[in-house]
Amino acid sequence: MDVSQIAQIRSFNRAVTRRVGALDDSYLRRGRPLGEARLIFEIGPEGAGLGELRSRLGLDSGYLSRMLRSLEAQGLVSVCKLDGDARSRRAILTEKGRAEHAAYDALSDDLANSILEPLSVSARDRLTAAMAEVERLFAATSITVGEEAADTAEARQCLARYFGELAQRFEEGFDPGRGNTTTKDDFIPPMGSFVIARLDGSPVGCGALRMIDPATAEIKRMWVAPSARGLGVASRMLHKLEAIATGFGAKTVCLDTNRSLKEAQSLYRREGYNEIARFNDNPYADHWFAKRL
Amino acid sequence: MDVSQIAQIRSFNRAVTRRVGALDDSYLRRGRPLGEARLIFEIGPEGAGLGELRSRLGLDSGYLSRMLRSLEAQGLVSVCKLDGDARSRRAILTEKGRAEHAAYDALSDDLANSILEPLSVSARDRLTAAMAEVERLFAATSITVGEEAADTAEARQCLARYFGELAQRFEEGFDPGRGNTTTKDDFIPPMGSFVIARLDGSPVGCGALRMIDPATAEIKRMWVAPSARGLGVASRMLHKLEAIATGFGAKTVCLDTNRSLKEAQSLYRREGYNEIARFNDNPYADHWFAKRL
């Protein structure tokens, strides 16, 4: 790993914590412990279930309960049943609580403003763009790639978005039925597999595998959501699928792709795939690739 | 202020604090309170004076003293006199303490690594570049612009760097003596002024003003350090100088500049200066500007 990149991340962490500590300080200036302030903020104008609050703030159940009692005593929060389940309860802000919430909200805005204010217009644009980039790439860190069933609602949704995109990008259009030789049963172990990439639980990519003979696996349905492109999700899914193929005894992985999917082609080449002759009669395929495992 | 930019900053703060909180957690996993861990980290392999530690960590002197006593009891730190002043003391790490410091250092590296590791090489480059940009623009937030004497060592250093840059950039070269009609006394109120822009105490820019008649001020010596360009420092110094000129009774501000300083020319135009006819015989000037206050 590049030492200067590690140094950059550490220096960034230092610079940013200093800045964000300022927010905690301004929260404290309202004369309430930080824990309570955060709780008010997290409950929000719409209220929140206690379990949700516990997991979001990482609090012990007794601790949360006591803080809520304190906020109730201050007349800021009321905790009511009102859910299907009479055990679980929900915290909502009173009118006074909503005013406090708004005050904390304003403090957060003030901090943001104080960061933007001394900057020129173009510097502001550059700062927010860089922040968005950092945030997006941070998110990439928590993307997971896992084998899942291909017939769940979420898997189907990925495939629908994939097909939708093909229809948009192929010059000749795209009809999922035409030339399709696979059924959903093709992606079930041990003759196939299906992986989904997830960010905070929501799918942001998928990929499928099926064995076309005992030594050859074919990769299909590789798709990454537009919001998650450029984060290396596709290559992580590809590695996962190759590992699964190896487990199935495959010696070779092959795949096809359409001429308009340029990024896909460069991904495959980068990952060690070589272009080969047509090996199927997929009417939408223009290039065929294979890689020895 | 742009609402979406404020939202971006707030969302960035949330995303980043979550990530950086992970570092505190990993520090805690070494079974020592965060305060002590930070103290070990801050003392560092070279040791540090107690006053320095107090101001860097923002600690009460009693609190620091007690933590040092605790670290001494654990055999991690030793506090010795050894300075010119027998009141002030210096904390240094024992061998065991240096080992602890190295362990904390490794944890910081691990966090940085865990952020980089899932990313592709190009994504890593983009992340660190975006982080550097955020850091630089954050730093801009704490740049101050203030009126200072023009004959201090630091002011002179700014001017030397300014002249050095002119020598490099002017096609015809630059000799500070040639055609220079100002002396250092020109930049002393109430007939002139000198401002310095500082980032964390170090000068990153300067600018000067002198009255050439009771209603006209001339701006000179505008310079921004290469490391601080693109942060709006020049326009902040310009505004400061204009405000000072107004205070001196000036109705007009004028200035000259060399043809090779393109950024300067566009800055002046952006700030409402109009090109006028030659008003002095500065041999290095190619453009003359003025602005009514």
Place this chain on the structure above:
DNA sequence: CAATTTACCTGATCAAAGTCAGATAAATCT
């Protein structure tokens, strides 16, 4: 040289933060 300031230490005290072992009541399982 006496008075003051500075740099650090000690002891007392506090609130905030966090943990843990039950208690209670509703929901779910067998």
Place this chain on the structure above:
DNA sequence: AGATTTATCTGACTTTGATCAGGTAAATTG
């Protein structure tokens, strides 16, 4: 229906972080 699980609450307790008043010895000031 009885046993178990789940969601929350209560009370007891600990640690951490922080503040403050006063104390000591060295350095500086007038």
